[in-house]
Amino acid sequence: xxxxxxxxxxxxxxxxxxxxxxxxxxxxxxxxxxxxxxxxxxxxxxxxxxxxxxxxxxxxxxxxxxxxxxxxxxxxxxxxxxxxxxxxxxxxxxxxxxxxxxxxxxxxxxxxxxxxxxxxxxxxxxxxxxxxxxxxxxxxxxxxxxxxxxxxxxxxxxxxxxxxxxxxxxxxxxxxxxxxxxxxxxxxxxxxxxxxxxxxxxxxxxxxxxxxxxxxxxxxxxxxxxxxxxxxxxxxxxxxxxxxxxxxxxxxxxxxxxxxxxxxxxxxxxxxxxxxxxxxxxxxxxxxxxxxxxxxxxxxxxxxxxxxxxxxxxxxxxxxxxxxxxxxxxxxxxxxxxxxxxxxxxxxxxxxxxxxxxxxxxxxxxxxxxxxxxx
Amino acid sequence: xxxxxxxxxxxxxxxxxxxxxxxxxxxxxxxxxxxxxxxxxxxxxxxxxxxxxxxxxxxxxxxxxxxxxxxxxxxxxxxxxxxxxxxxxxxxxxxxxxxxxxxxxxxxxxxxxxxxxxxxxxxxxxxxxxxxxxxxxxxxxxxxxxxxxxxxxxxxxxxxxxxxxxxxxxxxxxxxxxxxxxxxxxxxxxxxxxxxxxxxxxxxxxxxxx
Numbered sequence: 001x002x003x004x005x006x007x008x009x010x011x012x013x014x015x016x017x018x019x020x021x022x023x024x025x026x027x028x029x030x031x032x033x034x035x036x037x038x039x040x041x042x043x044x045x046x047x048x049x050x051x052x053x054x055x056x057x058x059x060x061x062x063x064x065x066x067x068x069x070x071x072x073x074x075x076x077x078x079x080x081x082x083x084x085x086x087x088x089x090x091x092x093x094x095x096x097x098x099x100x101x102x103x104x105x106x107x108x109x110x111x112x113x114x115x116x117x118x119x120x121x122x123x124x125x126x127x128x129x130x131x132x133x134x135x136x137x138x139x140x141x142x143x144x145x146x147x148x149x150x151x152x153x154x155x156x157x158x159x160x161x162x163x164x165x166x167x168x169x170x171x172x173x174x175x176x177x178x179x180x181x182x183x184x185x186x187x188x189x190x191x192x193x194x195x196x197x198x199x200x201x202x203x204x205x206x207x208x209x210x211x212x213x214x215x216x217x218x219x220x221x222x223x224x225x226x227x228x229x230x231x232x233x234x235x236x237x238x239x240x241x242x243x244x245x246x247x248x249x250x251x252x253x254x255x256x257x258x259x260x261x262x263x264x265x266x267x268x269x270x271x272x273x274x275x276x277x278x279x280x281x282x283x284x285x286x287x288x289x290x291x292x293x294x295x296x297x298x299x300x301x302x303x304x305x306x307x308x309x310x311x312x313x314x315x316x317x318x319x320x321x322x323x324x325x326x327x328x329x330x331x332x333x334x335x336x337x338x339x340x341x342x343x344x345x346x347x348x349x350x351x352x353x354x355x356x357x358x359x360x361x362x363x364x365x366x367x368x369x370x371x372x373x374x375x
Numbered sequence: 376x377x378x379x380x381x382x383x384x385x386x387x388x389x390x391x392x393x394x395x396x397x398x399x400x401x402x403x404x405x406x407x408x409x410x411x412x413x414x415x416x417x418x419x420x421x422x423x424x425x426x427x428x429x430x431x432x433x434x435x436x437x438x439x440x441x442x443x444x445x446x447x448x449x450x451x452x453x454x455x456x457x458x459x460x461x462x463x464x465x466x467x468x469x470x471x472x473x474x475x476x477x478x479x480x481x482x483x484x485x486x487x488x489x490x491x492x493x494x495x496x497x498x499x500x501x502x503x504x505x506x507x508x509x510x511x512x513x514x515x516x517x518x519x520x521x522x523x524x525x526x527x528x529x530x531x532x533x534x535x536x537x538x539x540x541x542x543x544x545x546x547x548x549x550x551x552x553x554x555x556x557x558x559x560x561x562x563x564x565x566x567x568x569x570x571x572x573x574x575x576x577x578x579x580x581x582x583x584x585x
Contacts, residue, residue: 310439329446333456338426341446342435359436366440373442 004063004080004087006036006073008103013136016112020132026123030112033137034059034103035095038079039087041143046375048143049085049368050134051075051094052151052158055225055282056274058102061094062087077356084365089372090147097158098133099125099282101275108209108275120206125281127154127289131161138169148371150174150364152353153320154282157289160299160328164291167303172371174364176312177353179324180299180331181290186319189228190283193221197276206277218276219267226266231316231349235259299328300335308374309339310367312360314352340367386412388556388563389494389576393466396492396550396580397421401463404428404488406450407470411438418443426462428453451475454483462488469576471495472528481544485583490549494578497553499533499571518556518575534570534577541581550580 012032014020019029036059041048051061053074062079064072079085079092096104099122107122114121138146146169151159156178163170179186200217202208230238239259243249250256255264291298309332313325322343332339344359346352353360386394390413397403399421405414408427411434417423427445429435438445446453451474465488467474472495474480484491496518503514513523521528534553541548553574556563566574 308444326448330456333446333453334458336458336461338424338444339446340435340439340444341448342432342439343447344436345432359432362436362440366442370442 003072004038006038006060006063006065008059008065009035009037010103011035011137011140013140020129020136022123022129023126024124028105028123028125031098031105031133031136032103032109033095033098033105033133035093035137036060036073038062038092039090041091041141045143046145046147047090047372048138048141048146049090049092050138050146050149050162051079051085051092052134052149052155052162053094053097054151054153054155055286056270056279057096057155058100059094059096059104060102061092074354078361078364084361085150085368086365090368093138093141095134095137097130097154097282099130099278099285101278104133106275107206107277107281117207117209119209119277122277122281124284126285127157127161128165130285131158131165134158134162135166135169145169145171145375147375148172148174148368150176151178152176153178153350154286156320157286160291161289163304163307164298164301167301167307170307171375172308172310172367174310174312174367175325175328176360177314177317177320177325177350178328179320180297180328181292182287183324186228187287189224189319190287193224194280194283196220196224197280200276203276206280208276213271214276215271218271218274218279219264221276221279222267222270222274223263226263228319229349229351231318231347233316233347234349234351237347238262297331299331304332305336307337308367308371309337310363311339311341312353312363313341313343314346314348314350315343316347317350317352319350386416387468387560388554389468389560389578390416392552392554392565392578393468393492393494394421397423397464399423402461404454404457404462404465406454406465406467406484408434408438408443408445410434411441411443411445413466413468414438414443414445415441451480454480454487457487459486460489463490464488465491467491467493469494469496472530472532474530477530477540478544481540481546485546485581490580490582492578492580493537494576495532495537496528497534497571497574497577498531499535500575501572504572516575518560534574537577537579541579545584546581547584548579548581552578554578 014029014031019027060073062073062076081088096102099106101108107118111118156175159175197217200214203214242258244258244261313322329341403423403425405427408429414425428450435447465484506514553566553570554563
């Protein structure tokens with residue numbers, strides 16, 4: 001079978017003077033979202049599945065751009081012909097989030113007022129703003145109802161935000177390894193990552209686009225992130241105390257252990273593809289996310305009772321531990337929503353949702369099959 | 376053989392009886408739903424809106440794969456989240472004998488459901504009485520195949536005991552059937568007389584008095 005071909009598409013809207021009004025009250029426009037679609041939209045536009053990516057993800061969810069593409073999209077095990085999210089049946093959409101640097105408008109984009117990159121002049125964007133922008137894209141595609149939306153981590157937060165803000169458009173939702181609000185621990189790790197970037201001398205208040213960027217700070221931020229995505233158990237089985245390319249300790253600081261070398265590699269690889277300011281903005285959006293803020297839980301709403309939920313968590317996830325998913329389930333039960341929940345036994349920590357997992361595949365394909373019959 | 380007939384014959388006999396008590400399109404909660412056989416049957420043939428609660432990850436995954444709504448968890452904790460009278464029927468089949476605190480659980484089930492249906496192995500069955508009388512040992516039977524040191528069945532219930540419990544807690548018994556099962560519990564027959572002596576299972580439906 002020939003590999004699945006996809007292309008990166010763009011949609012631009014909110015042209016001045018009709019800028020989008022953000023959560024903070026600031027105005028932003030024009031806004032471009034990069035997105036990818038797979039499969040085809042049926043005649044009554046009832047087979048759309050929206051996939052929401054995590055913090056540093058992008059719109060390239062599955063398949064290959066061209067022959068030279070070495071790796072497929074980030075969730076190629078989940079999305080494609082005959083896969084759990086079957087592109088022979090569903091029209092799959094994945095858009096890059098607002099504030100990112102993978103084709104959508106973010107701090108590295110050109111500010112039309114100055115003709116220079118926004119840098120730290122970019123307004124603060126929230127998960128609500130990201131979802132508001134995605135809704136514009138879905139409207140543009142002429143889709144009134146989304147059959148199902150799924151995403152892990154920050155992607156799961158967007159799923160929940162969609163349900164809170166546009167419940168009439170959501171028929172089913174699969175929040176994976178996520179939370180209704182960041183714990184103090186999650187905020188703490190994000191803050192350390194941000195400080196790593198902001199204390200790099202090359203960061204220069206966020207206006208570094210005309211020179212070298214804060215590569216070292218960004219790499220350290222990614223190393224911290226990676227630690228939170230793994231687990232004690234997965235690090236023990238993946239690295240243990242094994243030494244990297246040596247048989248004895250070096251008695252210096254060049255990195256003796258495999259785990260050090262792994263984190264350094266992940267850090268430097270990340271610098272090649274991601275913008276430091278985008279990481280600052282997106283982690284902050286994650287920290288601000290709180291569906292329990294104000295006068296109660298935003299998921300307690302009669303309009304949500306028609307949405308069918310499948311909540312998935314992983315045993316070894318200590319960034320968004322299972323108790324947070326159970327708390328979400330509890331709220332949805334109180335609201336009278338139709339909700340399924342499964343905690344998958346997996347040793348890979350928070351990253352488990354991105355790993356091939358037969359149990360998760362079974363859950364998602366079975367759930368989508370049911371939804372496509374019921375809706 | 377029709378698909379429905381086949382499904383019925385492959386379903387545990389006590390579940391077949393419970394299914395016959397459920398009204399079409401009602402809202403169901405099945406506690407300890409296992410692989411979801413009852414929920415699946417009710418959804419297919421009675422168009423019910425069902426939710427199951429099950430502890431085992433693999434069984435939960437199997438249920439969701441079959442298109443059922445199921446939550447992974449301990450039902451003794453999970454029931455507390457539901458609003459009052461959220462369900463038409465709450466079902467507890469062959470699990471009551473494993474419940475730590477039935478005195479707390481049953482009023483909670485009556486809070487969230489209009490009617491509660493339980494089925495449990497009857498410890499008053501004559502075979503069990505004879506074993507204790509003649510061997511002086513805790514009974515091991517087809518329905519209760521465990522030794523005292525490895526049994527999950529921590530509650531010893533007879534049909535008479537359970538009805539007494541309903542009486543003293545002021546709960547109205549709406550329907551009852553006592554059954555004898557054989558062949559892996561798939562087949563059985565209804566016992567009309569001397570039920571506490573002759574039945575291997577009791578099935579009861581009860582509700583708050585009007």
